[in-house]
Amino acid sequence: MRGALASLPLLLAVLAERPTAGVPVALGAMLAGINDRPGSRRAAVTRLGVPALAGSAGLLLGTMIAAAAGGGRSLVVLPLVFGVLGLVAGAFSSTGPVASSCGTQVLVAAVIGAGMPLPEPGPARALLFLAGAGWLLLLRLVLPSPGRPGNGPYRLDGEREAVAAVYESVSRLLRATGGPRALDSRAALSAALDQAQDALAGPRLRSRSGSAAERRLHALYAAAFPLVEAATALAWAGVPLPARLVAGPRRLADAVRTGGSCGPLPAPARTDAGLRALDDALLRAAAVFDRPERSSQGTAKGRPEGSAPKRAWSAAGREYGLRVAVCCATSTVVAQWLHHEHWYWLPATTVFLVKPDLGPLVSRVLCRAVGTVAGAAVFGLSALLLSGVLSGPYPLVGAVALCGALLPVATRHFAVQTAVVTVLVLSLVLLGGEPPAAWGRVVESLLACGTVLLAGHLPLPGRRGHTVRAALDTAVGAAHRYLGHVLDAPEDHAGRGALRRDAYRSLAAARTAIDLTAAELPPVARHSAGSDGVAGAVERLIDTTTACAVHLGHRADRLPSAHAERLAVHLSELDQAWTGPRREMSAL
Structure with missing residues (x-):
């Protein structure tokens, strides 16, 4: 639903007979939609907002680079500038997920700003891009989650589910103790803690009425730490546990989701240190759960802050930044030499492909190729079938809305995401006043796949790994x-x-x-x-x-x-x- 509503500013631009003004808005919403993931609303402010600011700056920078290069065409200036920008953005991207999104958006937006011919000036493009991403972020913050459980404020749905998942994972670990899946269950518990920590670590968007609920969630999260420690110690001992012990943490998980009381919890026999620790942890957790919401106090001092931030110019950052720089510069040279009308597609595609957090290199290259061909085929076939029935910009706006609605689901597989994004981009190209280019999109993507595959295995100076x-x-x-x-x-x-x-x-x-x-x-x-x-x-x-x-x-x-x-x-x-x-x- 959010993805479809994100196309509303584009529709308004078309209704105002300014479709080109809607293109940067749709681009900002599209890139923000790619970064949108299930989770807490407060974490979405950073996850979507910070990369959007970077993309807006990149779009403005790209228009300035195009003006300096003389119409966005140069075999020397543009490859050099994009290579340097790729080196810096790539090194910065290695420091974390949000930084990776920032580096990608600033590079992609800079390339698009330099190559996409739009009548709007650079500052206007940047503001429109930011408006599109901001509109999607606003929808993310105000719309309730589908199928939300419980009765608490819906703006805390993501945080509540993340904390409940921790207690659910403790229950699974206790069930697996002494069996072959104990290690996997312990790893799943660690992942659930990571997600809950991230969900509760975003900007504090609390209102007067919601602050008590927020403090309570922090208290419930902190109450899980002793349970996690005890369950890990019992799994380490490797002695199977009575089945009734699994019910306690599961009831706590249900209480987090519904906002109700946990009720009586089964207590373990206090025969060793691990079981005594589990019993004490259950008693303390029950006391926190039964405490009135208004008196719940967060335990921020016990909440871990995570690992220290990574440095951008570390050995790993330099290695990744150098590879991004080579890909950006090489693809720009090839695109400029071919004199293709949509030359900016080639370096923009390489930026997405070279990201290491999208899976193994060969896998993402193959997925990109298959997804692009499928998306271009769907777009071409749809245009052919609808050519005699519908005309004008409104079918293209409908295609953008449909792709926006599909994007949250499509992000689960890179090939499907590529197919959806291909249809969306081809629609925006036509709305921007450029000629149809489905075949060109396929050619540019295949060239980008070859460039990234070569650069990803090129022996560069220095050590690897x-x-x-x-x-x-x-x-x-x-x-x-x-x-x-x-x-x-x-x-x-x-x-x-x-x-x-x-x-x-x-x-x-x-x-x-x-x-x-x-x-x-x-x-x-x-x-x-x-x-x-x-x-x-x-x-x-x-x-x-x-x-x-x-x-x-x-x-x-x-x-x-x-x-x-x-x-x-x-x-x-x-x-x-x-x-x-x-x-x-x-x-x-």
């Missing part, structure tokens, strides 16, 4: 900090919780980087050799540290010899696993 190495460095450091804090200050529960989240989140990021690199072609995949063993050693160390933390938190004496021996074994394993692959990756 910086992304995996940097992610493993971060994970190993976080695991050591967590262990040191547990041994030195076991009574500091808030600090321990923050370091535990940092350790597990860093481990998840490292595994993502490893899996992505390992799925590439051999010239790239070989740089991740041995890294999976390092991640496994880090995981075992963190899990054992959590079990030690639970033991120290419920007994005044020191660690038992079995725990201390396991820690020593895992530390030795990690040292051996990390030394060899690190030396090999550094030599490549």
Whole structure:
């Protein structure tokens, strides 16, 4: 629904007989729609708004570059400028998801601003682009979520579901304890915590009436930390648990979704440190859930802030930035040399394809090619069938609205997203007064696929594998900090919780980087050799540290010899696993 309503400014521009003014608006809404994901509304402000500002600046910069280059045509100036811009934006993109969206939008918008012939001046284009993205963001904030559960304020639906997912994941981990799926369930719990942390960390869009509900959600999220710790320690012990213990966290999850009371919770037998910790955590959580909403107090001091921000000009940032620069400069040279009317499509497409967070390179290139051909075929066939029935700009506006409605679903698969975006872009091209170009879109996309595939495996100066190495460095450091804090200050529960989240989140990021690199072609995949063993050693160390933390938190004496021996074994394993692959990756 949001995607379809996002085309309303474009319709108004067409009704005002200014369709070209609606093109930047639709572009801003389209790129914001690509960034839109399920989750909290407050997180959407940053996830959609900041990249929109970057895209608006890029569109203005592109028009200025075109004016300086003389009509947007140059075999020297444009490739050089876009190469430098790609280097900076690519390095910045490596620092996080929002930064990645910012880098993509500023590059794409700059290329479009330099190549797309629109009568509106640069500042007007930038404001219209920002208005389109702002309109979609406004819809994201004010429209209720479909099928929303519970009775709380709908603007907190995303946060409430994210917190409920944490309790649901605790229940699944307790059920899997002692079985073959325990590790997978523990990883799913870590992912649920990451999502809840992100959902509650956005701008504080609270009103007078909603502040109590917001504080309560923070309190419910904080109440899950002891449960998470106890469940992780029990999973580490590997002893199957009674089925009735699963019901407690599940009832808490239902209470978060409905806003009601959790009711009586089944208590475990307090026979060891893990079960005592689980019982205490359930009792504390029940007290928080039964507390009146107006008196619920958030525990911000116990909420982890996540990993330290990455530096843009790190080794991984330079590696990615250099690859983006090569792709942008090369594709611009090819596009300028071909003198194609829609030359800007080629560098704009390479920017999307070179993003490393869209999956393995070969996979996304194939998906792009298939999606473009399918989208161009659908657009051409639709235009042929409707040519004798409908005419004018309104069928194109309808196509944009339909694509906007499909975009949230299409983002689940890159090929489908490409097909939808292709139809949308071809519609905007016609609304902008340019000639039909379905076949040209296919040719430009295939050239971009070849450019990115070549640049992605080109041996550039310096070493490769910086992304995996940097992610493993971060994970190993976080695991050591967590262990040191547990041994030195076991009574500091808030600090321990923050370091535990940092350790597990860093481990998840490292595994993502490893899996992505390992799925590439051999010239790239070989740089991740041995890294999976390092991640496994880090995981075992963190899990054992959590079990030690639970033991120290419920007994005044020191660690038992079995725990201390396991820690020593895992530390030795990690040292051996990390030394060899690190030396090999550094030599490549």
